[in-house]
Amino acid sequence: MKIPQGLSKGQFDKLSQSVVSKAKELGLGDDVFVQGSRANGTAKATSDIDIAIRVPPEKFDDFLNNQSKLGNVNPGSAKARTRDHAIETGKIQAGEAGLSPLRKQLEKELGMEVDLSVIKAGGKFDNGSQLPMNK
Amino acid sequence: MEEDLYCKIYIDSSCSKSELLDHISNMVQGKVSLRTIESKTMEIDVMDNDDYDKDKASQGDGFVYYPYYLEIDAVEGVNSTTYIEAISNMLKGLQNFCAKAIASCDFEDKLSVKAI
Numbered sequence: 001m002k003i004p005q006g007l008s009k010g011q012f013d014k015l016s017q018s019v020v021s022k023a024k025e026l027g028l029g030d031d032v033f034v035q036g037s038r039a040n041g042t043a044k045a046t047s048d049i050d051i052a053i054r055v056p057p058e059k060f061d062d063f064l065n066n067q068s069k070l071g072n073v074n075p076g077s078a079k080a081r082t083r084d085h086a087i088e089t090g091k092i093q094a095g096e097a098g099l100s101p102l103r104k105q106l107e108k109e110l111g112m113e114v115d116l117s118v119i120k121a122g123g124k125f126d127n128g129s130q131l132p133m134n135k
Numbered sequence: 136m137e138e139d140l141y142c143k144i145y146i147d148s149s150c151s152k153s154e155l156l157d158h159i160s161n162m163v164q165g166k167v168s169l170r171t172i173e174s175k176t177m178e179i180d181v182m183d184n185d186d187y188d189k190d191k192a193s194q195g196d197g198f199v200y201y202p203y204y205l206e207i208d209a210v211e212g213v214n215s216t217t218y219i220e221a222i223s224n225m226l227k228g229l230q231n232f233c234a235k236a237i238a239s240c241d242f243e244d245k246l247s248v249k250a251i
């Protein structure tokens with residue numbers, strides 16, 4: 001099993017357990033992985049760790065509309081633009097996904113910056129090296 | 136329904152993230168831990184925007200491409216009026232710091248400082 005750069009097996013196991021458990025709790029399934037520099041081995045000491053919860057397009061739309069903080073927006077507002085951008089990029093960031101508490105908990109545990117998001121399968125961010133988390 | 140006090144503020148500034156962290160923590164008299172600032176009213180995370188695009192950021196509603204954004208949540212038990220006022224003050228402080236700042240939240244129309 002491959003481990004993200006800079007993490008021990010124990011850290012990766014614990015990280016996997018926390019994120020997969022939360023993804024399941026939110027009905028997002030268990031397709032969770034690390035991507036970016038920590039996955040492809042090019043991270044610097046200060047690099048963050050990028051974690052993605054990948055969902056099918058129909059689930060992405062359902063989550064965006066019914067569970068995320070972007071479900072209800074006023075037309076013309078900055079929040080509406082944020083929602084449009086999430087749809088364009090196929091990525092809902094931690095804050096809008098309600099995942100900030102988990103992201104902050106992981107940052108404390110790992111001592112590094114953590115980016116956590118829900119991404120659409122086949123979308124702009126579904127690319128590059130991906131290290132699946134333990135299920 | 137309970138008001139959602141989560142707020143994202145997009146920031147366009149040429150300063151570094153650590154300078155931004157210093158400035159914001161001084162503004163809100165907060166304590167810094169990694170990229171999180173905790174004040175009496177709010178918890179603020181200073182984030183690099185993975186979608187940063189200098190060219191797109193300068194177009195019309197291109198603020199979603201600014202280099203930084205803040206994720207802000209109210210501290211438990213804080214009064215919503217006090218919190219919204221604190222967000223307004225922070226927007227004003229950011230704008231005085233030569234930064235463009237745009238708030239994206241449910242209470243955009245309640246902010247006394249208009250985004251620039």
